[in-house]
Amino acid sequence: MLAAGAFFFPGAQEGHAEVVTGAGAKAVAAAGATTPFMTVEAESGELDGGAAVRSIKPGDPAPTKASLESEASGYSFVELNAAGESVTLPNSTGKNANTLVVRAAIPDAANGGGITASLNLYVNGTFRQAITLSSQQAWNYRNATTNPDEPHAGGQAYHFYNEFPVWVTGAPIAAGSTITLKKDTANTAAFYDIDSVDLENVGAALAQPADSLSVVSQGADPNFSKDSTVAIQDTVNAARQQGKSVWIPKGKYLTNSLASKPLDFTGVKVQGAGMWHTTLYRKVPLPANSWRSQILVGSGSTVTDLQIDTNAIWRGIGGTGGSDYGVNASGAGGWQVDRIWTRHIDANWLSGTGGTIRNSRTADTYGDGFNINNGNTKNPDKLGLNITVQNNFARGTGDDSFAVYSDAGPAGTNGQLSGAKILNNTAIAPWWANGLRIAGGRNIEMKNNLVNSVSSNSALDISVFGDTGHPLESATVSGNVLLGGGGWNGVRHGVRIGSPSTTSLYPDAYTNATLTDNVMRGALRAGLFIDRYRVNAVLRNNTIDGPANHGIWINSGVTGTGSFTGNTVQNLRPGQVATRNDSASTFKITG
Numbered sequence: 001m002l003a004a005g006a007f008f009f010p011g012a013q014e015g016h017a018e019v020v021t022g023a024g025a026k027a028v029a030a031a032g033a034t035t036p037f038m039t040v041e042a043e044s045g046e047l048d049g050g051a052a053v054r055s056i057k058p059g060d061p062a063p064t065k066a067s068l069e070s071e072a073s074g075y076s077f078v079e080l081n082a083a084g085e086s087v088t089l090p091n092s093t094g095k096n097a098n099t100l101v102v103r104a105a106i107p108d109a110a111n112g113g114g115i116t117a118s119l120n121l122y123v124n125g126t127f128r129q130a131i132t133l134s135s136q137q138a139w140n141y142r143n144a145t146t147n148p149d150e151p152h153a154g155g156q157a158y159h160f161y162n163e164f165p166v167w168v169t170g171a172p173i174a175a176g177s178t179i180t181l182k183k184d185t186a187n188t189a190a191f192y193d194i195d196s197v198d199l200e201n202v203g204a205a206l207a208q209p210a211d212s213l214s215v216v217s218q219g220a221d222p223n224f225s226k227d228s229t230v231a232i233q234d235t236v237n238a239a240r241q242q243g244k245s246v247w248i249p250k251g252k253y254l255t256n257s258l259a260s261k262p263l264d265f266t267g268v269k270v271q272g273a274g275m276w277h278t279t280l281y282r283k284v285p286l287p288a289n290s291w292r293s294q295i296l297v298g299s300g301s302t303v304t305d306l307q308i309d310t311n312a313i314w315r316g317i318g319g320t321g322g323s324d325y326g327v328n329a330s331g332a333g334g335w336q337v338d339r340i341w342t343r344h345i346d347a348n349w350l351s352g353t354g355g356t357i358r359n360s361r362t363a364d365t366y367g368d369g370f371n372i373n374n375g376n377t378k379n380p381d382k383l384g385l386n387i388t389v390q391n392n393f394a395r396g397t398g399d400d401s402f403a404v405y406s407d408a409g410p411a412g413t414n415g416q417l418s419g420a421k422i423l424n425n426t427a428i429a430p431w432w433a434n435g436l437r438i439a440g441g442r443n444i445e446m447k448n449n450l451v452n453s454v455s456s457n458s459a460l461d462i463s464v465f466g467d468t469g470h471p472l473e474s475a476t477v478s479g480n481v482l483l484g485g486g487g488w489n490g491v492r493h494g495v496r497i498g499s500p501s502t503t504s505l506y507p508d509a510y511t512n513a514t515l516t517d518n519v520m521r522g523a524l525r526a527g528l529f530i531d532r533y534r535v536n537a538v539l540r541n542n543t544i545d546g547p548a549n550h551g552i553w554i555n556s557g558v559t560g561t562g563s564f565t566g567n568t569v570q571n572l573r574p575g576q577v578a579t580r581n582d583s584a585s586t587f588k589i590t591g
Contacts, residue, residue: 031481031519032426032450033391035361037101037200038093039428042078042181049084049182053077054193058522058548059573063455063488066142066158066431068105070455070487072195073395073429077105081191086122086182089197096172097199099276102131102181103395105160106189108139112149117189121166122180129169131181133192137344137364138162140314148314148321158455159431161195161396163343163363165276172201195429205250205273206305212247212271213239222251224281229259232280236268245269248306250277256293257283262324266298266331272306275341275361282310284322292318294325299333299352299381307341315366315398317346323366325349329357330381347399350389351375351382358390362397369394369427373405374417384417384441393426400461401427402449406440406470412505416470418442427451434458435485438513439465444475452483456492459485459520462513463498463531464506471500471509478516486524486548494523494547498531507533510560514538523547527569530587535560539567546571551578558583565591 043053055076056069063070068077078087091097102119109115114136121128140148141155151157173179179199183192208214218235220228232248232255239246246265250273255263263280272278282293293310297303314321326342327349329335334354341360342348347367350357351374362369370389375382384406394401402425406417420441427435427449435451436459438444451459459482464471485494499511511534520527520542527544530537532555539562544551551569554562569578581587 031448031479033393033424035393037198039196039198040089040092041074041076041196042087042089042194043074043076045078045087045089047078048086048088050082051078051080051085051087054079058524058546062486062524062548065156065488066455068160068193071158071160071429071431073453075453075484077193077195079191079193080181080183083183083185086180087194088178088180091173091175091177091179091199093199094175096174096201098168098172099200099202100166100168100179101198102164102166103161103195104133104164105138105162105193106133106135107191108135108151112139112151114139115189117187119187119192120182120184122182123173124177125180130186131164131166133164133189134162137313159398163396173199202276203274205277208247208249209245209271212245214247214249216249220253222249222253224252224254226254227258228253229255229263233263236263236265236270240268245271248272248278252279252281255280255282256291257285260291262292262294262296264296264298265301265303266296267300269302271304274305275307275339278306280306280308284311286311286313286322287320288318288322289320290318291322292324294328297327297329297335297337299331299335301331302336303327303340304338307343308345309343310345312344312366315346326362329355330375332381332383347371349373350387351384352387353383353385356388356390358392361393363394364396366398368399368403369397369401371400371403371405372417372420372422374407374414376407376409376414378409378414383415384420386419388421388423389425390421390423391425395428397430399430399433400437401430401435401451403437404439404441404444405465407465408468408470408505410468416442416473421445422449424448429453429455431455434461435482436460436480438462438472438475440470440472441475442473444472446475446477446480448479450481451485454485454487456487456489457485458492458494458496459483459523460495462496463511464500464504467501467504469500469504471506472511472513475513477513477518480518482518482520484522484524486526491525493526493529493553494520495528496531497535497537499534502533510534510536512536515542516540518542519545521545525549526553527551528553530554530558530562532557533559538563541566543567544569547576548573550576550580552580554581554583554587556582559586562587562589563591564589
């Protein structure tokens with residue numbers, strides 16, 4: 001997806017990225033999250049038996065609907081569709097790998113609901129194990145007239161991929177070894193579309209901390225044979241009364257299969273044995289009816305070292321598809337979340353005052369990855385003040401991977417969100433919406449994040465949320481690496497800056513944003529698009545590289561100012577210009 005003469009690759013620190021010119025000079029360093037795993041893109045591997053790479057790139061016809069290519073990281077994947085086809089990838093992490101995460105797509109069932117199929121894993125050419133893949137939590141159909149899982153109800157297919165965590169059988173995969181994913185005769189799916197593989201050396205399960213109460217002692221079952229919701233909540237309540245913490249030992253715990261009440265961790269520290277070792281799995285009865293399974297995090301909560309997974313099959317908070325928030329955080333007294341992994345949830349919904357979530361992962365969501373907000377309500381515990389989202393990894397999200405959302409409410413009485421920080425995060429291949437989004441607020445900081453490939457919308461969208469959204473009073477966006485964007489949901493671009501509409505509660509408000517030292521590369525339409533109606537933008541020392549259309553494009557009907565200094569627009573295609581201003585009489589560019 002990159003322009004000629006430019007390369008994108010993982011940096012020396014796992015999870016970071018560096019963008020390097022053809023001459024080898026660094027354009028920007030260390031954007032994105034530092035992670036304990038390294039991702040290898042399937043298309044970089046060695047193909048055999050007729051396996052093929054499928055991809056799209058800037059300059060190709062702009063996408064008009066979701067595709068397996070548009071939802072793949074790097075807009076590229078390897079397809080195995082006949083026995084004997086394979087892709088071989090190296091373990092170049094410099095250490096052993098005892099786990100993998102395979103991101104792949106296999107077909108839906110003919111009438112929806114998904115299928116299950118195996119794919120064989122070889123290490124250094126020797127068969128090691130069969131990996132089980134499934135499409136039961138993929139293949140939704142946008143605007144289907146019956147339900148989002150129905151392929152014959154007039155909907156558009158999207159949400160093709162899922163991630164599959166794998167404990168490697170036998171010895172860990174040694175540094176320098178190779179892994180091969182191969183479609184053998186026993187692997188019966190019509191196709192296996194392999195996007196990427198994460199390699200990680202996971203440590204031993206953590207030990208119980210001092211002065212903690214174990215959920216197992218209250219009757220929770222780590223073997224996934226009975227519902228543990230009540231036992232976990234009883235432990236939390238007892239720990240709150242006794243001033244102790246809660247310990248969730250290694251295991252997989254069934255929750256919310258019987259109880260339609262959220263777990264509430266307010267005021268307590270809850271710790272698991274590690275995100276690969278402790279899983280809270282929500283098995284909501286489907287189809288659900290107002291069945292809530294979110295985890296509430298409130299003032300004084302700390303949640304660490306666990307995974308949250310679900311059986312949800314489509315979006316809808318407490319709806320028929322079983323989806324709900326991962327963690328729903330609020331509280332005027334602050335909260336902390338560290339080292340959690342959420343999968344198949346709606347969103348991690350983050351409000352309150354002084355909360356922080358860091359070092360966490362989310363994947364295959366039906367909503368946002370991490371959403372900082374003011375609660376959509378006037379509530380002192382949901383003000384959305386000084387919330388920080390730092391060093392997190394989101395892949396395959398069903399809405400914005402990382403978002404700031406300030407809603408005034410229908411009467412305009414909700415307070416303005418302020419002080420949100422989105423720092424050093426990685427957003428990979430959201431299947432709906434944007435990689436990064438700022439929707440209103442004051443003193444917003446979005447710094448040193450990496451976005452790689454966006455299917456439907458933009459790598460970064462800066463504007464407001466609908467007609468009740470607060471204006472964006474001030475935002476600083478700096479040091480981000482934004483790869484791709486410009487998807488199929490209407491006419492989208494790499495980066496978009498917009499403002500309140502004429503029907504908004506704030507029709508005369510301006511969007512005020514400063515963008516400095518960002519790299520915007522490989523957009524499928526314009527690199528940066530300034531949209532209606534009122535925008536004041538400072539662009540300084542940014543690089544726009546290889547967009548399909550113009551570098552910077554100001555729409556007609558825009559009023560405002562643009563201070564553009566020190567920016568580089570390069571590798572344009574024939575007929576495209578560095579800056580096109582279709583509002584020259586009302587949008588004044590200086591510098």
